[in-house]
Amino acid sequence: MSTAPTKPEIDPVMRVTVKLFGPQSVAACCDTVEVDIDHESPTCDDLRRALATACPAVAHTLGASRFAVNCELVDEMHRIDAGDEIALIGMVSGG
Amino acid sequence: MMIRAQIFDGPLPDEPITLQQPDAGAVINFEGVVRPGEDGRDIDGLNYQTYDPMAEKTLRQLGEQTCERFGLIGLSVEHSRGHVPVGRRSFRLRIASAHRKQALAAMDWFIDVMKRDVPIWKHPVFVSDPEVSKP
Numbered sequence: 535m536s537t538a539p540t541k542p543e544i545d546p547v548m549r550v551t552v553k554l555f556g557p558q559s560v561a562a563c564c565d566t567v568e569v570d571i572d573h574e575s576p577t578c579d580d581l582r583r584a585l586a587t588a589c590p591a592v593a594h595t596l597g598a599s600r601f602a603v604n605c606e607l608v609d610e611m612h613r614i615d616a617g618d619e620i621a622l623i624g625m626v627s628g629g
Numbered sequence: 630m631m632i633r634a635q636i637f638d639g640p641l642p643d644e645p646i647t648l649q650q651p652d653a654g655a656v657i658n659f660e661g662v663v664r665p666g667e668d669g670r671d672i673d674g675l676n677y678q679t680y681d682p683m684a685e686k687t688l689r690q691l692g693e694q695t696c697e698r699f700g701l702i703g704l705s706v707e708h709s710r711g712h713v714p715v716g717r718r719s720f721r722l723r724i725a726s727a728h729r730k731q732a733l734a735a736m737d738w739f740i741d742v743m744k745r746d747v748p749i750w751k752h753p754v755f756v757s758d759p760e761v762s763k764p
Binding site (some may be wrong): 539553555556557586596600606607621623625627628629 | 661676678680682683684686708721735740743744745746747748749750751753
């Protein structure tokens with residue numbers, strides 16, 4: 535008896551690049567972080583958790599930081615699309 | 630209503646952006662100047678890092694929000710990017726309104742929100758160790 539070939543499982547992971555600036559960039563020793571999010575359509579809240587794991591050096595600053603997606607500040611429920619430009623906006627010190 | 634927002638490389642020009650508003654009874658000007666010390670240590674200046682193009686865009690949007698919130702006639706904001714030596718200007722905000730109270734309240738509100746939301750970071754260049762604080 536033949537069995538139907540199994541379809542390869544698609545790993546529902548989105549990989550995003552997060553730009554870092556200021557003290558967060560200094561703490562991480564880099565200006566971008568690659569983050570894998572185990573979600574097909576992640577929110578910024580999902581990204582925050584994944585970023586804390588991917589970059590522990592900035593984890594303690596994330597609570598007071600926000601994300602900018604395509605140069606606009608967004609809230610936690612904003613969904614991220616593949617190809618979005620994402621930046622962590624925290625500890626700003628202009629003026 | 631006139632709103633101008635501009636980021637300059639290095640220190641700001643000595644002359645501010647013109648904000649000619651014939652109906653304005655009050656025009657106030659705030660300038661941020663780099664102090665000689667930071668965290669109790671002497672500095673050569675500040676290096677300002679900006680997330681472009683979001684920084685200038687956010688300054689302009691904040692200018693629009695401020696004008697609407699306080700009923701202003703005009704607003705111009707200038708900010709530096711890159712190195713600004715001690716004693717030079719790195720930030721300038723000019724506000725024009727019909728009366729004094731709106732302008733003074735708006736000035737305070739704009740700066741508070743800017744220091745929370747606008748993607749600009751300053752890094753002190755310490756005299757004793759200029760490499761330490763590079764972004």
